Amino acid sequence: MKLSNTGLKDRQPWIEAGYDLPTYDREAMIAKTKAEPTWIHFGAGNLFKAYQANVVETLLNEGVLDRGLIAVEGFDEAILQNFRDHDTLALLATLKSDGNVQKTVIGSIAESVFLDPKNEAEFARMKEIFRAPSLQMASFTITEKGYALTNAAGETLEPVKTDFEQGPAMPVSYLGKVCALLLERYNNGKLPIAMVSMDNCSHNGEKLKNAIMAYVKAWNENGFVSDEFVQYVDDENQVSFPWSMIDKITPRPDDKVSEIFKKDGVEDMDPVKTSRGSFVAPFVNAEETEYLVIEDQFPNGRPALEKGGLIFTDRETVNKVETMKVTTCLNPLHTALAVFGCLLDYTLISAEMQDADLVGLIKAIGYKEGLPVVINPGILDPKEFIDTVINVRFPNPFMPDAPQRIATDTSQKLSVRFGETIKSYAQDETLDPANLEAIPLVFAGWLRYLMQINDNGNRFEASVDPLLDELYPLVSGIQLGDVVTVEDLKPILTNAKVFGIDLIEYGMADKVVALFNQMNAKEGAIRSTLHEVVEKVSK
């Protein structure tokens, strides 16, 4: 059995092996999507295939939609190649908490394009898509760092600087290319569009808009674009940047899941790590739970995605749901498990959920330190949300999720996942950041993690992180048993780009450094410190 157009011609073996197959005319869907695209997605990673593409698959099968998705990859060509090798088909394994695995052939991706102006044919197609009056939305899952314009020191990144100065003709940065496509749309009828960030960043729509506007303004100042273009991008009735919250735990493609497909007789199912560090396979594996809440601001209309379970609401509600998930009720808990999982030598989140100290830690972060600053969004109850995360989702033994995946780019995530909570404590007269215990432990744990020596004194390799080269030298000279001071770690502790706040200014640095020293005292000290803090906060 081959995952390809030819391989799917004989449907019987797939059906007998329990696969859900496309029931619509895929060729017709592809032709219609190419001719009149409605939805283009940037970032053809695992989440996109597991969530957005699966929702569209369901709606195509139900006859609600007649067009599928166009997938754009602009960072890692190997992701695209993997996809094209299988006629833009993908397999999805939905790993249910009762152990059942639902196997779906995803056919909803009609076309894939590489975002690269140097590749004339591909970029000409991108421009053609952006000229299409039918295009309603461009969405993004390009990770938090995909939106960055500056490095940790606040300096403009080189490719961004080049694009600001050289204009839209041949952009080299990711968002410079996206901005050039918006210009193409403007130059061909000033057509409206929604640009929807679906990444786990706080206020993701605002983040995308600010980044795009930085290009637009620089190009305007340097004489490349008109004032009218600036107004077009800035007018949410022309170009909107809806805020969103997305939630579906999508681990890297796992060998055990690949075995399930291989056992069924599906060929070529091995996951690979690409040279750019992506984990990719012709299949994706994900949990069943999923939420996608989007601000309903689509100036050119939108597909009826509410029929696929998406929730469309106002910005305030999205903000509350997103704040709840990303800054208090899920992602901070995940990051705590990521950091301590790597330090305590775990390779599975579900195994960490059998560890009373770690469960105690995330309960403290969620219920005790997070909940007091959460505003109930109304459409989801924060306490029930944490209950499900802790009791059902994280412990799901069938989910191959690893702390090492979640530890990716931690330097980019701490400010959102914990910094927002600390700021809320500081702003609330009834709360005091000095009373926080679990969050400072995670910060100290992360500094200890940066040493890349685990609690047994063994070296481990930190997950990919854009600041690792910058941050590692600050801790690489520290030996197990050394005692450091706030002054020694000042360059990190004061970095508001990392923590969201200056830890010295907020009076948290002493506590973080004391916990770091306690965890660095000797082998086993991470465990004993974790246990001690959890005992203290559980009282």
Ligand SMILES: NC(=O)c1ccc[n+]([C@@H]2O[C@H](COP(=O)([O-])OP(=O)(O)OC[C@H]3O[C@@H](n4cnc5c(N)ncnc54)[C@H](O)[C@@H]3O)[C@@H](O)[C@H]2O)c1
């Ligand atoms: N995996 C999950 O559980 C999950 C759940 C909810 C939200 N998310 C959000 O989706 C994002 C992607 O997750 P995924 O599982 O698809 O990851 P992935 O590693 O499979 O895919 C990442 C995508 O981002 C692109 N990318 C990476 N670095 C980039 C850069 N510097 N500039 C532009 N593009 C870049 C990659 O090429 C790829 O298309 C996450 O960062 C997160 O914000 C993920």
Ligand SMILES: O=P(O)(O)OC[C@@H](O)[C@@H](O)[C@H](O)[C@H](O)CO
């Ligand atoms: O996806 P990231 O890299 O922002 O963070 C890692 C995980 O915490 C995250 O992917 C969760 O699995 C996801 O946010 C669940 O919806």
